[in-house]
Amino acid sequence: MALLTFGLSCCCGILTRAAPGLRVGAAAEPLKASDKMVIGGSIFGGRVSGQEGELRATAVVFEKEPDGRFAIVACDVLMMRRDLIDKALLDIEIKLGIPSSRVLINCTHTHHAPSTAKVHAYDRDPEFCREVQRGIYAAVEKAIANLTKTDCEFRFHLGREDTVGRNSRLMMPDGQIRWTGSWLDAVRPTGPFDPELPTLSFLDSDGALVATLFNHSTHTIGFRRARVRSPAFYGLAAQELEKERGGVFCFLQGASGSTHRLSVGADEATGRIKAAVAESLDAAGSRDVERIASIKRLFTFRVRVFDEEAEERAVATYCRSVKGAAADAVIKVFRDQREALRDKQGEPRQTWLQAMVIGDVAIVGVPGEFFTKLGLDIKNRSPFRYTYIAELANDWIGYLPDLDAHKLGGYQVWSGLHSYAEPGTGERIVDEAIDMLVELAER
Secondary structure, eight states, X not given: OOOOOOSTTSEESOOOSOOOOOEEXXXXXXXXXXXXXXXXXXXXXXXXXXXXXXXXXXXXXXXXXXXXXXXXXXXXXXXXXXXXXXXXXXXXXXXXXXXXXXXXXXXXXXXXXXXXXXXXXBOOOHHHHHHHHHHHHHHHXXXXXXXXXXXXXXXXXXXXXXXXXXXXXXXXXXXXXXXXXXXXXXXXXXXXXXXXXXXXXXEOTTSOEEEEEEEEOSOOOOOSSTTSBOOHHHHHHHHHHHHHHOSEEEEEEOSOTTEEOOSSOHHHHHHHHHHHHHHHHHHOEEEOOOOEEEEEEEEEEEBOOXXXXXXXXXXXHHHHHHTGGGHHHHHHHHHHHHHHHGGGTTXXXXXXXXXXXXXXXXEEEOSSEEOHHHHHHHHHHOSSSEEEEEOSBSOOOBEEOOHHHHHHOOGGGSSBTXXXXXTTHHHHHHHHHHHHHHHHHHO
């Protein structure tokens, strides 16, 4: 399928800092799934029975004159490539009138939803992919219909939650980088953890919540009931908060390619995230929204060139120390993936990068499982005091490790369909994101 390039490389929405008012609408569209669908998120695709919570496409639409309309959509899926997302964006632009450059589509990265991408030993489920595309469009359409008639108040607070997740690329005594198997004798984590948990909430003229966006940076793995479809602990927290607080809650996955929930059960994690979001909401203060603006640009990267013997050795050494009887089967999965990439080494690819500002809060959309170190680099270099990462946004190009992580090795940097961008791609994305943020700040 040809990838769409429908004029998104321009900057849109940067018209004025004068703000006559802000209207907001939100909606959550359930995504229908069945037990026959293969579940993404593991080496071998599996099937489950039943579901807890809803899998959803959650949309928040902002309207501010003369800036126009903008939308943020979060989907409870593992990830989606741009051939699927571009089609949804084009439908939104043509039928609903929101320019594609003003729409950010993020995946929450739940490991408990039907597959929407070919990776490891399974393909994407075509029926569910069509359902997600339908859900994205329906959520935006309903959010537009729900736009408030009067101006909304914007409240923001930077909270934190530093107990649910941790850096999960752990250095073991034998020099391996591990996050599965036994890690209790780990020497140290090899990177940072980002505990920031911002909330962006919008209230109508009666003081009722219309929508709340929140962001955190831990892999979205963990359900309450075993072997069911689930939005996982972040999605469960969002849906329970809606029942308690009202409005629509939309979770944006942060830079979590190198962080996991290792020490806290999923039920406890759900409760802790709920508490942290609620505390942040209660502490939030009103802020002006002088403008809303968005830049979306094409970014070119290359498929990495790899050493087959070195890759085989790294995978085999790890699997035979961790995977037990399944080692040979897992080794073959990665060998097959490298074979699929063998003739594509050095090939240029294009993806999307996006930067959006709501008042003085910036959101950067990156198209892969972004390592936390890179996310923190964007935050620290951004001209906006409040800057947050939405990973798996508008595309998925696999794990995006930093250069130090590439040198250390480990699953996330093995060459395969899950990780194929050349080393240095993450740092180049950081530099381009900063350029986009500077451009937004200067305008």
